[in-house]
Amino acid sequence: MDFAPHTDTDVAEMLEVVGRPSLDALFDHIPASLRLDRALDLPPGRSEDEVLRRVTQLAGHNDTGAICFAGGGAYDHYVPALVGAIVGRGEFLTSYTPYQPEVSQGVLQALFEYQTVISELTGLPISNASLYDGGSAVAEAVSMACAAVARRAEGAPPASVASSGALDLPSRQVVATYAHPLGRPVHVLPVDATSGRTPVADLAEGVAAVVIQQPNALGIVEDVRAHAEAAHASGAKLIVKLEPTAVGLLATPGSQGADLVVGEGQPLGQGLSYGGPTFGFLACAADQVRRLPGRVVGETVDGHGIRGYVMTLRAREQDIRREKATSNICTNQTLCALAALIHLAWLGPEGLRELAHASLSRARHAAARLARVDGAEVAVDGPFLKEFPLRLDVDDPPAAVRALHAAGYLVGPVVPDGPAAGAVMVATTERRTAGEVEGLAEALAAVLSEQRRRRGRPGDGAGLRPDGPSAEHASAVAGLRREGAR
Numbered sequence: 001m002d003f004a005p006h007t008d009t010d011v012a013e014m015l016e017v018v019g020r021p022s023l024d025a026l027f028d029h030i031p032a033s034l035r036l037d038r039a040l041d042l043p044p045g046r047s048e049d050e051v052l053r054r055v056t057q058l059a060g061h062n063d064t065g066a067i068c069f070a071g072g073g074a075y076d077h078y079v080p081a082l083v084g085a086i087v088g089r090g091e092f093l094t095s096y097t098p099y100q101p102e103v104s105q106g107v108l109q110a111l112f113e114y115q116t117v118i119s120e121l122t123g124l125p126i127s128n129a130s131l132y133d134g135g136s137a138v139a140e141a142v143s144m145a146c147a148a149v150a151r152r153a154e155g156a157p158p159a160s161v162a163s164s165g166a167l168d169l170p171s172r173q174v175v176a177t178y179a180h181p182l183g184r185p186v187h188v189l190p191v192d193a194t195s196g197r198t199p200v201a202d203l204a205e206g207v208a209a210v211v212i213q214q215p216n217a218l219g220i221v222e223d224v225r226a227h228a229e230a231a232h233a234s235g236a237k238l239i240v241k242l243e244p245t246a247v248g249l250l251a252t253p254g255s256q257g258a259d260l261v262v263g264e265g266q267p268l269g270q271g272l273s274y275g276g277p278t279f280g281f282l283a284c285a286a287d288q289v290r291r292l293p294g295r296v297v298g299e300t301v302d303g304h305g306i307r308g309y310v311m312t313l314r315a316r317e318q319d320i321r322r323e324k325a326t327s328n329i330c331t332n333q334t335l336c337a338l339a340a341l342i343h344l345a346w347l348g349p350e351g352l353r354e355l356a357h358a359s360l361s362r363a364r365h366a367a368a369r370l371a372r373v374d375g376a377e378v379a380v381d382g383p384f385l386k387e388f389p390l391r392l393d394v395d396d397p398p399a400a401v402r403a404l405h406a407a408g409y410l411v412g413p414v415v416p417d418g419p420a421a422g423a424v425m426v427a428t429t430e431r432r433t434a435g436e437v438e439g440l441a442e443a444l445a446a447v448l449s450e451q452r453r454r455r456g457r458p459g460d461g462a463g464l465r466p467d468g469p470s471a472e473h474a475s476a477v478a479g480l481r482r483e484g485a486r
Contacts, residue, residue, distance in 0.1 A: 062274065066405060067436050069366070071219070071387035071427025072413040073134065073168055073264050074278075077245070077355070078431055079271045083342045087335055097331070101310045108309035111297040111334065114341040121247050121344075122261035122283040123254025129295040130279040130337040131329060134264025135174035137280030138167075138211060138241050140327055141260040142175055144284065144291045145209035145237035146184065159208030160185040162236070164198040166216035169416050171241060175211070193419035196220040196380030196389070200227055203234040213241040214253060218380055218420055219363075219387035219427070221250065228257025244268055244281070246385055248356025260284045269343030270336060279333035279340065290316060293327030355430050359386035362428035366437045370426065373441055375448035379415075379423040387427035389420040392444075394451045397422050403450075407443040 006014075011023065020026045027035065046054070068076035087093065091106055098104030098111075111129045118127035131137045146159040161179060163172055165188045172188070179186050187207070192199050196218040203210065210231040215221050224240055231238040240253040242263040253261045266278040284292060290313070298312035316326040347355060363386045367378050375393035390411075394400045397414045401424060404411050415423045428437075 063405070063410075066408050066410045067432075067439070068272070068410045069426050069428065069432065069436075069440060070410040070412050071425045072217070073170075073243075074266050074272055074275075075245075075386070075427055075429050076272060076431055077267050077429045079269055079339075079343065080346050082346055083269045083339050086342050087339050092335060092338055095334075098311065101308060105309060107334065108297050108311070110338050110341060111295075111332075112299055112309050114337045115297060117341060117344050118281045118283055121244055121252065122242065122258075122281075123252025123256075124258070124261055124283040125286050126289050126292065126296075127281065127283040128292050128332070129297055130265070130332040130334070131282055131294055132333060133276070133278055133280045134241060134262065134266075135171045135280070136329070137262035137264075137282045138171045138239065139174045139178040140293045140329065141239045141262045141282060141284075142209045142211065143178065143327065144260060144288055144293075145239060147291050148237060148288060149208035149235060157206070158182055158184040160187060160204065160206050161209045161211065162187045162189055162203055162207045163211040164189045164213060164216065164222075165191040165418050166196065166198050166218055166220070166222075167211055167213045167241060168217040171211075171213075191216075191218075191418045191420075192382075194380065195382035196420060197222055197382050198227070200230045203230065203236060207234060207236050209239055210236050211239045211241065213243075214250070215243055215246055215385050215387075218382075218389050218415065218418075219384040219425070220380060220382035221246075221385060224251075224253050224256040224258060228259075231259075232257070243385075245352065245356050245359065248352040248354070249360065249385065254283070260288070265333075265336060265340050269339035269341075277333065277336055279336035281337075289313065291326055292316065293329045295330075295332050356385070358430035359428055362386075362430070362432050362437070363388060365434065366426060366428050366432070366440070369437050369441050370444060373445045373448065375452065376444060379420040386429060387425055389415050389423035390426050391420070391423040393448060395455070397424055400424065400447055400451070403447045404440070404443055407447070409440045409443050411440075 015022065015026065018026070070076070092110070095104070095107050098107045101108060115127040115129060119125055131140060142161055146161070149159055161175065161184060163175060163186055176186055187204060189198050189201060191197070196216070197220050198212055198216065200223070210227060212222050212224070212227050214224055224238075228238045237259040238257065239260045239262065240258040242253055242261050244263055244265065245267050260282065262280065262282045264278060265281055270278045282292070282294075289296070293316075295311055295317070296313050297309055299307065299309055302308050314320050317330045344352070363384060367384075367388050370376055370390055371378050377391050379389040379391040392400050401412045401414060411424050411426050413425055415421050415425065
């Protein structure tokens with residue numbers, strides 16, 4: 001049967017109360033050109049049994065048995081059982097927005113602690129209570145930076161954005177989506193074909209925000225300090241999209257001069273769940289807090305001098321100021337943020353350092369082993385942490401990815417553009433073993449051998465080469481490490 005949330009009588013009664021003659025009149029402040037003038041194109045309703053059957057059928061397509069070497073922003077890190085045990089408690093799992101602090105101290109304190117650890121990870125003093133994902137966090141940071149750089153005379157064109165070509169494509173697309181209706185130009189900075197890094201370049205006049213990724217979408221470690229100095233010399237703000245586990249080995253972006261640090265929180269307590277849900281994080285300097293999107297939780301004392309937690313600086317938010325708000329985002333991913341907090345507390349500083357080091361050592365081993373497969377080579381020679389682009393001698397890289405999946409190994413994504421376009425990303429975490437790397441190498445050798453056979457090109461029989469990635473890789477990474485992790 002159909003689900004009808006409101007009958008015609010219900011709608012008429014509500015319109016009478018608010019003093020509007022019709023639903024169209026209720027939304028007459030929205031231009032007619034933006035309103036849908038037809039019924040939604042939806043299939044007919046289904047019974048509970050039919051829905052359950054369909055969802056079960058879809059769930060059957062999930063592959064939970066393949067060994068995961070896939071990267072590109074979502075990684076197969078171990079999620080300790082403690083995370084699920086705590087976030088599954090009803091006090092967190094079913095709680096609503098903590099508008100009433102008197103009855104929401106537990107959730108508010110958890111969010112305050114989350115903000116604290118994000119501040120420590122990024123090296124910047126202010127964090128919000130999370131955003132939807134890493135892509136929206138990048139776009140929101142760009143909006144903040146452009147608003148902060150007051151260089152435009154009245155009537156001048158909008159401030160522009162310079163984005164690294166090694167920023168992941170989904171984030172670049174979200175930035176472009178935000179920028180297009182504002183007429184805000186987005187310039188793409190080229191990527192060095194040899195190292196895979198983003199060279200520091202002179203910025204065009206009018207650039208307000210420079211966006212890089214650390215490590216970048218090719219897995220390569222960028223020189224954050226050099227980019228910060230170049231951006232500041234031009235009067236621009238530097239935004240760094242950070243992979244959070246990287247600070248187990250690298251200096252925080254804030255300590256290297258970044259003005260805003262954002263990222264995708266999936267590596268922290270989220271697991272892999274068909275693309276989501278995860279969360280985005282965003283941290284900034286104290287003088288940017290009034291431009292910060294989303295919720296912010298603050299610590300205070302009540303009239304009796306007892307410490308308490310409240311949502312603060314609410315006048316920035318969309319549910320308070322509507323079109324005059326800092327952002328359209330007025331919510332957050334509390335449960336996912338809580339999972340990240342628990343995971344980080346479980347790891348501690350030393351655990352985070354060990355996790356990052358384990359991922360690095362496994363990535364170095366995987367790169368050396370896979371580069372010995374005939375028809376495979378690491379596409380760039382810059383220092384990487386836990387993932388790298390592997391160029392394959394095939395005509396159809398996505399087909400090779402599917403063939404490896406059929407053999408029980410997940411790799412990818414395929415690099416969409418830039419100097420490493422067509423290469424396949426390979427990522428390792430602390431979960432991958434030497435035996436799994438060997439299995440991937442053997443499967444890859446078989447896939448490439450089959451490709452050569454189909455093209456009539458013989459291989460060397462063994463499918464191996466003696467060479468691997470450059471011996472300088474380890475020292476290059478070591479030179480970029482910080483002396484200690486918090």
